[in-house]
Amino acid sequence: MPAQRRADARRNHARILAVAEAEVAEHGADASLEQIARTAGVGSATVRRHFPTRRALLEAVAHTRIEALCARAHALADAEDARAALLEWLGEVVAYCASVRGFAAAIAHDGAAPGSVYENSCTTAIETAGTPLLRRAARAGAVAPGVTLTDLITLIVGIALATEHHPDPAPEATRLFHLAVAGLSPGS
Incomplete structure (x- = not known):
């Protein structure tokens, strides 16, 4: 039985x-x-x-996509152009967040301390996979000192949530992400 x-x-x-x-x-x-x-x-x-918890359900729903993003980060880890590799991967995170409702909430940093029972496993997996890409880009001088993957994921989550109800959220989120990467000033 x-x-x-x-x-x-x-x-x-x-x-x-x-x-x-x-x-x-x-x-x-x-x-x-x-x-x-x-x-x-x-x-x-x-x-x-x-x-x-709702978070546990969202994490379970996002699990397959998280694994795919982590695998993609590992595949890009040895790319010749560190900045391009980081931006390509972050662009894929933006695309997932914008095209799959609820995914941005699943990877949003919730303030739980690392190792805590309340830690978001999706956020942890994404940050663990993407940090080597960020470090390489920083060593190459392509990222400002002090930028963390948490900063970048928070930016992406904000963009995804802001565009969630847009008639065509994925292209709008991608446009805003590229705007954030390029900065506001021409030539920056």
Whole structure:
């Protein structure tokens, strides 16, 4: 009987996650947990047992995309042009955030201390993967001293959230990101 419950729990988890992906894609980070439970055919308590917080659910929904971004950062780590590699990767983060509702909220820095039980695993994974790209770009003189990956991700999250309701959010977010990179003054 315990093995059956574990199998049921695995099926419930998978079903909740599949429904949550669709709900977050449609409604963003504010997707209703109660609606997710109803659509998945489980109770709210079951959803909360698998995902005790909204953040935990968003992290689980974003997991595959986070892994892809981390793999891309690793692939760009030895690129000849450190600045171009960093900007290419950050551009991909912008594209994900702007095209997948709820993704920006999943990677937003929430102020939890590193190693804390409240630490955002998505943010940690992105920062761990992207920091070598930033360090290389900084050593090449392509990034101002003191800029952190947390700064850059915060900028991207802000852009994604600001453009989320734009009729065509991805190109608008990309445009604003390029504006931020270029600066306000011509030739800067």
